[in-house]
Amino acid sequence: DxxxxxxxxYLFRKEGQNVTLSCEQNLNHDAMYWYRQDPGQGLRLIxxxxxxxDFQKGDIAEGYSVSREKKESFPLTVTSAQKxxxxxxxxxxxxxxxxxxxxxxxxxxxxxxxxxxx
Amino acid sequence: AQKVTQAQxxxxxxxxxxVTLDCVYETRDTTYYLFWYKQPPSGELVFLIRxxxxxxxxxxSGRYSWNFQKSTSSFNxxxxxxxxxxxxxxxxxxxxxxxxxxGNMLTFGGGTRLMVKP
Numbered sequence: 001d002x003x004x005x006x007x008x009x010y011l012f013r014k015e016g017q018n019v020t021l022s023c024e025q026n027l028n029h030d031a032m033y034w035y036r037q038d039p040g041q042g043l044r045l046i047x048x049x050x051x052x053x054d055f056q057k058g059d060i061a062e063g064y065s066v067s068r069e070k071k072e073s074f075p076l077t078v079t080s081a082q083k084x085x086x087x088x089x090x091x092x093x094x095x096x097x098x099x100x101x102x103x104x105x106x107x108x109x110x111x112x113x114x115x116x117x118x
Numbered sequence: 119a120q121k122v123t124q125a126q127x128x129x130x131x132x133x134x135x136x137v138t139l140d141c142v143y144e145t146r147d148t149t150y151y152l153f154w155y156k157q158p159p160s161g162e163l164v165f166l167i168r169x170x171x172x173x174x175x176x177x178x179s180g181r182y183s184w185n186f187q188k189s190t191s192s193f194n195x196x197x198x199x200x201x202x203x204x205x206x207x208x209x210x211x212x213x214x215x216x217x218x219x220x221g222n223m224l225t226f227g228g229g230t231r232l233m234v235k236p
Contacts, residue, residue, distance in 0.1 A: 033224075040127070042209060042226040043163075088161065106153060107224060109163040 003027065006091050006110035012118045013078065013085055021076045021113045023091035030095065032074035033107060036060060037088040046089075049074055078115065089113045120145045122212050124227035131200050132235050139195045139230045141210030147171075149215040152186065152193045153224065157207040166208075169193065200234045207231045 004025045013019045025032065031050045035043040045058030049068040063082025068074055074093075078085045092107040121144040131137045143152065154166040167177065169186050177184045181198045197204055210227040 040229075040231075042122075042124075042228040043224075044226075045223065048223070090161075090163065092163075106165040106168050108165070109155075112161040114161075 004091060004093055004108055004110035006089075006113050008113060009111065011113055011115045013115060014118050016080045018077055018079050019085075019115070021078070021089055021091075021115070023074045023076065023110060024072055025074075025091075025093045025108075025110075026072060027093055027108060028071070029093035029108070030071070031093060032068070033092040033094075034058075034064070034066065034074070034076045035090045035092065037090060037112075043090060046076065086116050087114075089115060120147075120150075120212050120214055120225045122210050122225050122227035124208075124210055124230050126230045127228065128231045128233070130233045130235065133202060134199050135234075136196060136198050137200050137232065137234075139197075139208050139210075139232065141193045141195065141227060143191050143193065143210070143212045145191075145212060145214055147214040151213040151215070153211040153213065154184065154193075154195050155209045155211065157209065157229070159206070163209065166195075197232075200232075202234050202236055205232060205234045 007022045033048040034046040036046055037043050044060050046060055046064050047055055047058055047066040049055035052068055052071050055066050055068050063079055065077045090112045091110045094107040095105040123142045150171045152169045155163040156166055157163050174186050174188055183196045185194045207229045209229045211224045213224050
């Protein structure tokens with residue numbers, strides 16, 4: 001089945017440690033996104049990528065880094081600079097407007113990764 | 119700047135009651151898209167509906183219906199004869215077209231937690 005796979009489902013980070021969250025999609029979507037969700041709040045955009053080897057900062061990029069070496073993969077690294085990393089992280093993908101102009105196709109989401117500090 | 123407000127943080131109803139979730143948005147674009155997503159306890163976001171700014175027809179899908187009123191910048195969601203399985207967090211989201219440069223970006227509201235009791 002086509003979809004988005006996030007791993008791991010649960011992740012723990014020690015002080016001063018970088019951790020990487022995996023996101024893989026087999027939907028052949030050009031665009032991928034990372035969101036952070038805090039308890040009782042909506043989703044905030046961390047980074048997004050519209051094409052391979054290109055990505056842009058979202059609203060809360062500080063303390064995070066990404067790469068987009070393959071169309072299918074968009075890993076997110078939570079660095080030690082992110083002082084409050086405990087949250088639920090959601091990855092999404094979509095067809096971009098460049099592929100389907102003015103259509104703004106819906107984003108498809110993975111099951112999420114819950115990150116906690118040890 | 120764009121903004122989505124879901125004033126109801128939590129709603130509790132008894133099964134078979136009708137319930138309406140409110141969504142109010144702000145945008146300077148004349149072309150935009152509105153979305154509703156459902157987030158069940160498992161965490162993933164499930165796409166429910168997409169509506170563009172030029173289509174103000176109300177839509178019904180089974181027990182779900184949506185009322186888009188451009189004059190009041192609202193896109194409300196009604197569940198008729200609610201069921202326990204409807205219990206989830208529901209998010210309203212906005213995607214601007216003109217100022218987005220085809221990035222297909224979503225701005226989310228804070229979400230409404232719906233609890234349907236048997």
